[in-house]
Amino acid sequence: ASRRRGVVVDDLARARLPPSPRALPVIGHLHHLAGALPHRAMRDLARRHGPLMLLRLGALPVVVASSADAAREVMKTRDLHFATRSMTQTLRHAFLEGAEGIIFAPYGDAWRQVRRICTLELLSARRVQSFRNVREEEAGRLLRGVASAATLAKVVNLSEMVAAYAADSAVRAIIGNRLKDRDAFLALLERSVKLFARMSLPDLYPSSRLAMFLSRMPGRMKRQREELVGFMDAIVRDHEENKVTGDANKEDLLDVLLRIQREGDLQDVLGTGSETAATTLQWIMAELMRNPRVMQKAQDEVRHVLAGQHKVTEDDLGKLQYIHLVIKEALRFHPPAPLLFPRECRSTCQVLGFDVPKGTMVLVNAWAISRDPEYWDMPEEFLPAWFDNSTIDFKGTDFEYTPFGAGRRMCPGMAFALVNVELVLALVLKR
Numbered sequence: 396a397s398r399r400r401g402v403v404v405d406d407l408a409r410a411r412l413p414p415s416p417r418a419l420p421v422i423g424h425l426h427h428l429a430g431a432l433p434h435r436a437m438r439d440l441a442r443r444h445g446p447l448m449l450l451r452l453g454a455l456p457v458v459v460a461s462s463a464d465a466a467r468e469v470m471k472t473r474d475l476h477f478a479t480r481s482m483t484q485t486l487r488h489a490f491l492e493g494a495e496g497i498i499f500a501p502y503g504d505a506w507r508q509v510r511r512i513c514t515l516e517l518l519s520a521r522r523v524q525s526f527r528n529v530r531e532e533e534a535g536r537l538l539r540g541v542a543s544a545a546t547l548a549k550v551v552n553l554s555e556m557v558a559a560y561a562a563d564s565a566v567r568a569i570i571g572n573r574l575k576d577r578d579a580f581l582a583l584l585e586r587s588v589k590l591f592a593r594m595s596l597p598d599l600y601p602s603s604r605l606a607m608f609l610s611r612m613p614g615r616m617k618r619q620r621e622e623l624v625g626f627m628d629a630i631v632r633d634h635e636e637n638k639v640t641g642d643a644n645k646e647d648l649l650d651v652l653l654r655i656q657r658e659g660d661l662q663d664v665l666g667t668g669s670e671t672a673a674t675t676l677q678w679i680m681a682e683l684m685r686n687p688r689v690m691q692k693a694q695d696e697v698r699h700v701l702a703g704q705h706k707v708t709e710d711d712l713g714k715l716q717y718i719h720l721v722i723k724e725a726l727r728f729h730p731p732a733p734l735l736f737p738r739e740c741r742s743t744c745q746v747l748g749f750d751v752p753k754g755t756m757v758l759v760n761a762w763a764i765s766r767d768p769e770y771w772d773m774p775e776e777f778l779p780a781w782f783d784n785s786t787i788d789f790k791g792t793d794f795e796y797t798p799f800g801a802g803r804r805m806c807p808g809m810a811f812a813l814v815n816v817e818l819v820l821a822l823v824l825k826r
């Protein structure tokens with residue numbers, strides 16, 4: 396069999412492939428995605444072509460799952476077939492071989508080892524609990540920042556402040572201290588997210604040397620990698636120099652990572668830990684401002700439950716039921732990773748009765764599924780109370796609602812993210 400980016404080509408002639416829209420020569424289906432956000436354009440295409448579609452982005456074959464049944468097959472029934480990540484040509488320049496971090500690590504022993512450490516040690520409920528003082532301190536700092544900004548100006552940029560809080564809180568839990576150069580870190584992170592989210596010419600035409608030659612992306616990815624590695628090296632050096640030796644209870648997440656020598660994972664956990672919680676908080680604040688009744692109800696709950704309490708701690712969060720529903724609804728309405736993180740088919744298999752060839756990139760359009768009227772009443776409205784009468788949860792068993800993914804590659808940072816979001820939301824609303 397001849398191979399093109401790992402897809403076994405001679406099998407394709409016999410395969411029963413998922414339906415596709417009309418393609419154009421050379422560019423394939425790229426024109427269908429022009430001018431819209433990919434998850435929106437893909438949702439519109441899926442309405443016409445079905446819950447499992449095959450797109451060709453340039454020469455890159457991509458299967459998109461857009462229903463709960465399709466998502467269940469990809470992330471549960473056939474999870475093992477899709478348990479590796481898709482590595483585009485430019486992404487390859489972002490990592491050194493064998494140092495892909497956890498998010499992009501290929502399925503195998505190295506990923507399994509670091510994943511086990513992540514779930515059992517780094518991001519376990521006990522570990523997350525142990526950083527509650529850090530979160531409470533950082534949330535207090537955020538509130539003081541908002542208060543002093545509000546006395547100086549009429550407009551407070553809460554998005555920026557929330558991003559700084561999420562970064563400080565994650566970074567302090569992970570490396571024990573605030574970053575000296577937090578703003579540079581946030582700028583680097585923002586650039587990384589933009590670079591990683593973009594498809595470049597070599598990604599679309601993986602076997603074309605000309606595409607690689609013409610593109611500036613591999614060079615930019617390489618420089619980005621060098622900058623990130625430099626940043627991580629400085630963090631590790633700083634950490635080693637300032638370490639108080641001999642106190643095992645003072646071990647932070649970086650100590651755990653250094654024990655297993657995984658700087659790539661440090662980059663992933665720092666980046667994802669900061670970025671996703673900030674995005675969630677920013678969307679929640681935007682929706683509360685757009686929906687004054689929801690805002691009122693959320694504030695009433697916080698002020699009623701926490702009445703007379705000068706200090707709010709994480710012990711109080713369990714009592715805030717409506718706030719919890721607001722977070723659930725925000726993750727439905729605006730999942731921070733609308734297409735989850737791309738998977739790759741490890742061996743040809745069937746999904747919804749169609750063949751998905753080995754090597755195909757597979758996307759789950761979680762955003763489209765969690766707004767599909769087939770599963771949700773009034774899906775285009777922000778209605779937290781809907782979850783009050785529903786058992787649907789984001790823990791990876793309800794495939795109409797998977798903001799954290801599901802299966803073997805499901806997000807291990809869920810507990811870490813949720814406490815960060817809940818605490819700040821409660822405090823900001825109380826004030």
Ligand code: HEM
Pocket residue numbers: 470497498499510513518663664665667668669671672675730731732735736798799800801802803804805806807808809811812
């Ligand atoms: C609201 C917050 C968050 C959301 C919505 C989110 C979402 C996701 C999603 C959709 C995936 C891919 C799942 C899949 O392929 O099935 C993922 C993977 C991952 N997330 Fe999160 N995440 C969040 C917070 C965090 C935090 C706070 C951390 C760490 C501190 C984290 C660490 C990771 C890692 C390491 C992976 C890769 C797992 C693997 O490939 O085995 N996430 N996340």
